[in-house]
Amino acid sequence: MMGNKILEVKDLEVKFPVRSKLLASKEEKFKIVIEKVSFSIMEGETFGVVGETGSGKSTIAKTLVGINYPSAGEIYLMGRKINFNKKSDLIFLRRNVGIIFQDPVGSLNPKLRIFDIILEGLNFEEKYTKEEKRDKVYAVAKKVGLNESKLFSYPSELSGGEKQRVSLARAIISPKKILILDEPTSSLDVSIQAQILNLLQNLKEELNLTYIFITHDFNVIKYMCDRLGVLYYGRMLEISEVKDAYENPLHPYTKDLMNANITIEGNSGFESETELGEPARNGCIYLNSCRFKMDICNRDPPMIELNSRLVKCWLYDKSQKEDYIKVKGSN
Amino acid sequence: MINLPRDISHEKNLSEIILEVENLRVSIETIDKRVEVLRGVNLKLKRGEVTAIVGESGSGKTTLAQAIIGVLDTPPVFIESGEIFFDGIKIFPSNEKINFRGQGINMVFQEPLVSLNPVYTIRKQLEESIEVQGLHMKKKEIEEELSKILSDLMIRDVDRVLNSYPHQLSGGMRQRVAIAMAMIQRPKLLILDEPTTGLDLIVQRKIIQLLLKLKKEFGTTLLIITHDLAVAANMADRMYVMYAGKIVESGTKDQVIKDPLHPYSKMLRDSVPSGYKDSGPLRVTEGNPPDISHLPSGCAFHPRCPLAMEICRKEEPTKKVIEDREVLCWLYDGKQNT
Numbered sequence A: 001m002m003g004n005k006i007l008e009v010k011d012l013e014v015k016f017p018v019r020s021k022l023l024a025s026k027e028e029k030f031k032i033v034i035e036k037v038s039f040s041i042m043e044g045e046t047f048g049v050v051g052e053t054g055s056g057k058s059t060i061a062k063t064l065v066g067i068n069y070p071s072a073g074e075i076y077l078m079g080r081k082i083n084f085n086k087k088s089d090l091i092f093l094r095r096n097v098g099i100i101f102q103d104p105v106g107s108l109n110p111k112l113r114i115f116d117i118i119l120e121g122l123n124f125e126e127k128y129t130k131e132e133k134r135d136k137v138y139a140v141a142k143k144v145g146l147n148e149s150k151l152f153s154y155p156s157e158l159s160g161g162e163k164q165r166v167s168l169a170r171a172i173i174s175p176k177k178i179l180i181l182d183e184p185t186s187s188l189d190v191s192i193q194a195q196i197l198n199l200l201q202n203l204k205e206e207l208n209l210t211y212i213f214i215t216h217d218f219n220v221i222k223y224m225c226d227r228l229g230v231l232y233y234g235r236m237l238e239i240s241e242v243k244d245a246y247e248n249p250l251h252p253y254t255k256d257l258m259n260a261n262i263t264i265e266g267n268s269g270f271e272s273e274t275e276l277g278e279p280a281r282n283g284c285i286y287l288n289s290c291r292f293k294m295d296i297c298n299r300d301p302p303m304i305e306l307n308s309r310l311v312k313c314w315l316y317d318k319s320q321k322e323d324y325i326k327v328k329g330s331n
Numbered sequence B: 001m002i003n004l005p006r007d008i009s010h011e012k013n014l015s016e017i018i019l020e021v022e023n024l025r026v027s028i029e030t031i032d033k034r035v036e037v038l039r040g041v042n043l044k045l046k047r048g049e050v051t052a053i054v055g056e057s058g059s060g061k062t063t064l065a066q067a068i069i070g071v072l073d074t075p076p077v078f079i080e081s082g083e084i085f086f087d088g089i090k091i092f093p094s095n096e097k098i099n100f101r102g103q104g105i106n107m108v109f110q111e112p113l114v115s116l117n118p119v120y121t122i123r124k125q126l127e128e129s130i131e132v133q134g135l136h137m138k139k140k141e142i143e144e145e146l147s148k149i150l151s152d153l154m155i156r157d158v159d160r161v162l163n164s165y166p167h168q169l170s171g172g173m174r175q176r177v178a179i180a181m182a183m184i185q186r187p188k189l190l191i192l193d194e195p196t197t198g199l200d201l202i203v204q205r206k207i208i209q210l211l212l213k214l215k216k217e218f219g220t221t222l223l224i225i226t227h228d229l230a231v232a233a234n235m236a237d238r239m240y241v242m243y244a245g246k247i248v249e250s251g252t253k254d255q256v257i258k259d260p261l262h263p264y265s266k267m268l269r270d271s272v273p274s275g276y277k278d279s280g281p282l283r284v285t286e287g288n289p290p291d292i293s294h295l296p297s298g299c300a301f302h303p304r305c306p307l308a309m310e311i312c313r314k315e316e317p318t319k320k321v322i323e324d325r326e327v328l329c330w331l332y333d334g335k336q337n338t
């Protein structure tokens, strides 16, 4: 069941320093990777974040566990505003928000045995005795379907699916409210992906978790999530219920994505007209690729609320109503 | 470079079959052991069709493609036995070292950077691909040919792309350039190893459309290697499903996807989510992909197979032909064509 707002992100901005090759330039330059992104997560839901390579999905994920620091904006976890410069706030964040990193190989220390890798997840919990810790590792290994015999192997001896189970075990060995899953299955074969998706659904029920599910696979998002946010070059362009997004996508970019998605039903009969252009420097970020662009699109559109959905596009501005009707008809 | 003569008809008649692989066995030999990677593979590609080989990581898809075009990593990988015919000519085993790359068979590798040389501009590499054909085109004709192929591939800023080095291009653009380079030699058969893997959705869709368009325009036969069932479903006429170095099922795309015979093909299809959240768990069994150096006895799929019987643990299944399809599974024993 979906409950209260458990996490709120307001106008998040994340930037990274850009190294200049010119020694002369003293001032530090930054590249803004996440720009004014806002969204809320409801307790118990699975919120999907989709977007193409480099759109900033992992950056958001890492910010939500305090690995990246925001350069502007606010993050509230269970009503508490997180001050990223305060150690106690960061601990509060990391205690409650777990993460499975995108790269299952790189995120497991190759020199540690699986047992010790899973134990890393208890870093913030010093109160346990050695025996209690051991019991916890065995219990969580069982929960994620990891064979006990693997606990004393090294990561290189495990299959991709087993490595993902280890990441999962490490993330949930201490109880979490929110689990961020950054492409948890994209390096896996489909039959193993299916096992992990089933496991994730079961764990969520069992442990009352809230998921933030990051992927670029639209069939997976559709199957796993309640709502989704569409990210494009660091901007959130649409937030909708999954069903709405699939059956009636609002943003031109979401429409293009849905058109491009292929399924095993073999649906690619029609031509996709989109030719992705560069992101626009001024105005709507999707301007150079958009099939529906208008004059007003040279100004950055606001996030517009429409029947409890959010869309960052001028087509849905009330003053553009005629165009909106036209677009709806043509989908 | 020697290209195959264009219309030959010795040994096997110039038929609708452009490529035939018969009982191909490939092994990897190290000091202490020999592991079979391809365990008797048969393949028949029809001229002008798109054939897809699907299967999970490590099943031997890339090895099969490398064996066909003769670029196996030898040693340690080598062909133990089997025959390969291309366009009516036996290309393996063969006494002459035939170079049939170019107008014969061409391949776009799994990682497009492998197909491209990092130190030359795209223009230089494409020009070279044309020159290799020995067609002695004039500078202007070459230029026209390049523009044509690139615009066919929906590359708009042709000049920028031509003057770039591979690392300056996006993944999708690199993949298009690699395809352009392969197509420019007008091969009869183009093998593409994971042509869309790792590309963004819209780009992936573009590449699929493009390949189908090229196939139509030039009548090129395509062999697509992929682990993505949706890609196969949207491109292929025929499909082969590989598991642990064997073809376990083949048939038309619709047969294999909509009405799979082999339990592994069924599992593959059921693994791909298609519904919304409330559509119930995915129907897969537990278990891991096989380790080719320690294959299970009998049918290699039996430890994961929900329908495994006693015999499956003991004996390897033999090929069963059912109507116009083939399947390697004991369930169909006694049900095959007579």
Ligand SMILES: Nc1ncnc2c1ncn2[C@@H]1O[C@H](COP(=O)(O)OP(=O)(O)OP(=O)(O)O)[C@@H](O)[C@H]1O
Pocket (backbone or CB within 6 Å): A016, A017, A033, A051, A052, A053, A054, A055, A056, A057, A058, A059, A060, A102, A216
């Ligand atoms: N630590 C960093 N320093 C500098 N730039 C970074 C850093 N981390 C990410 N970036 C840049 O930020 C952008 C967003 O990267 P991010 O990894 O968040 O994308 P993503 O949506 O997760 O992509 P993918 O689908 O490929 O995982 C990219 O342009 C990336 O190069």
Ligand SMILES: Nc1ncnc2c1ncn2[C@@H]1O[C@H](COP(=O)(O)OP(=O)(O)OP(=O)(O)O)[C@@H](O)[C@H]1O
Pocket (backbone or CB within 6 Å): B028, B037, B055, B056, B057, B058, B059, B060, B061, B062, B063, B064, B073, B076, B077, B227, B292
């Ligand atoms: N040069 C090599 N040396 C050692 N082992 C090899 C070599 N080439 C391939 N193999 C092994 O042969 C098996 C088949 O590999 P292959 O690359 O053909 O699989 P694939 O089906 O293409 O997998 P993927 O989907 O991951 O690309 C694998 O177990 C691989 O580790």
Ligand code: SF4
Pocket (backbone or CB within 6 Å): A251, A252, A253, A284, A285, A286, A287, A288, A290, A291, A292, A293, A294, A297, A301, A312, A313, A314, A315
């Ligand atoms: S704001 Fe304009 S350019 Fe941007 S997506 Fe909407 S219609 Fe297209």
Ligand SMILES: [Mg+2]
Pocket (backbone or CB within 6 Å): A057, A058, A059, A102, A182
């Ligand atoms: Mg990422």
Ligand SMILES: [Mg+2]
Pocket (backbone or CB within 6 Å): B061, B062, B063, B110, B193
């Ligand atoms: Mg491969």
